[in-house]
Amino acid sequence: MGEEQEQLAVELVAVVVAVVSGRPRVLTAPPPAPGIPALPAGPLEAGQPSLQAGLRSWVASQTGRQLGYVEQLYTFADHDRGLDDTSGRRISISYLGLTTAGAEGAAATEGGDAATGSAPSMTSTTSMTSEETDWYDAYALLPWEDQRDGTRLVDEVIAPQLTHWVGAAGSPADRTARRHRCDLTFGRGGHAWLPDLALQRYELLYEVGLVPEARGAWRLPDDDLVPGERMIGDHRRILATGLARLRAKIQYRPVVFELMPPEFTLGELQSCVEALAGQALHKQNFRRLVEQQALVEETGSVSSGTGGRPARLYRFRRSVLDERQVAGTKLPALRTR
Amino acid sequence: MGEEQEQLAVELVAVVVAVVSGRPRVLTAPPPAPGIPALPAGPLEAGQPSLQAGLRSWVASQTGRQLGYVEQLYTFADHDRGLDDTSGRRISISYLGLTTAGAEGAAATEGGDAATGSAPSMTSTTSMTSEETDWYDAYALLPWEDQRDGTRLVDEVIAPQLTHWVGAAGSPADRTARRHRCDLTFGRGGHAWLPDLALQRYELLYEVGLVPEARGAWRLPDDDLVPGERMIGDHRRILATGLARLRAKIQYRPVVFELMPPEFTLGELQSCVEALAGQALHKQNFRRLVEQQALVEETGSVSSGTGGRPARLYRFRRSVLDERQVAGTKLPALRTR
């Protein structure tokens, strides 16, 4: 095949998620631009036996953390990705990783390519968990994605701006198309809010220019921008991609447990799912669903000090990973608590 | 960030699928090694505004075909990918494309990155559909994936080989693990055959050495290999990835219609889904599902000469693409006809 291939720089980017005290967190690396957070990332190097291995080693060296579950997300490579520099094309292969925020991750799980746990870089044995500020609140970066305590942000800030954008369409047909799109992605006009559409929402905001990293003519003046901290380059887009994937995946695969400690109460499990979905769930139905599918088993002991009646402790039935390669874990999107 | 990045070659690979006379077909490019088919592929070039645009132009120039629906599949980049040469690392970004085999594809649909329809290369206006042999029968490449006419191949060829492999495990624990894996991925031992597991099945066969492209010590003698034509490099693995993705996606998104002509009967639609799934479906339920979800609308006319009673013609209700960004198209995997 063609031998005149363009030589390119390839970068690995990680969206590593944990849930701490009811909020999803993303692991961030020491930011190159002070004050602007960045995802852990680094160039693909020749010595790395696989993409996953490379990613693991970058995360380890930049954050002192061993990853557990990892899966490939998406490969970005277009020009015009909202990058600050104009250094030509850079290819970013992004991954989604899940851990518990507390302990160091242990064995490698799943993946896609076979990554055995690569040389642990310089930071393996010493538990050099950098300052706790490494775990960035995901909803500080994408605030509109948290719908648990009201929809004020969407109602009062985003919707009016979108309406303005709809009105500014060229033709009437264009206008209806725009309105339709806004209604769907932000769950307005009779449509339900769908947590999975996180990426579409970000892309719409970007297109409308409501987000500071949008470039060129579209970008609105600072006062009109939607709240939410920006990140380096297009890392916020990558984060939205990861969040969307995670929200979708949680509904048909038992991946939540990668975010839980070995023992947990059903309440804690529910609140973890709620944190990810950004939505409250219906308690009884959630419990039934989990039990009915035999995802967990009781440990026998109970957890005290939950504020009320002590709750039974459960552990994940690891065997379902074998039993149910595909059949699925339905943790559905209910609305009321 | 690190400036000492390794320079690498990046390749775009396309799995383009159509369904012709009840069988899924893959578009192949002029093979570099005679007799061994290859997917359309080519290096990423500087002039290409996006990955998708690059892919489209490679497919157009190698096969004279404009793509419609395109989505990113997976990025492969490990050493030891079963490549024939040892020329170091090559990164392959793979895409899944859908078309009707007959006419030239028209407008660009969906994607992920925004690709406007790129310069049509040299082969746009002239309908240079290369010889019909470009469309390779997908089940000639992955024969075990077609379960519609019996399970002889799995029962009589694959299962015995797998049993042998299970027996050759080191420890008893290893043996049960192996058996378990085989039972699940090939739907044996009481488990159902799951069409979505196409990739896992290929990977298992590769690992066991039942496939000619497997390298090194594992590869079994030619007589023990499983039937099925090989492809260049790891293109067969990429094909399996595409088939798995398509089978999964068809169940929750209305992508089948990308494979259908503008007008079709419900019977034709069903047979298309059956071809992809490699499984027969239950007629009445299929019809109800399609109608109930209002995926199609009648055109008013009927198709004659279907062998029996003339069937009503339908067309896809394009508007569902807006209405149902996520909510989904359940075309489920029923068993009986």
Place this chain on the structure above:
DNA sequence: TCAAAAGTGTTATCCTTACACCCATGT
């Protein structure tokens, strides 16, 4: 004693799956 969270029970509704049967055409 009261708030807070855990946990149980029941009901209506919809979707899935399956079965049996009738209709219209070409040969």
Place this chain on the structure above:
DNA sequence: ACATGGGTGTAAGGATAACACTTTTGA
């Protein structure tokens, strides 16, 4: 007439979503 595929109706079972209610702790 009969084979072939198109098309309709209906019934059983299970999963979902929503109700209301009881239990056990800490403050």
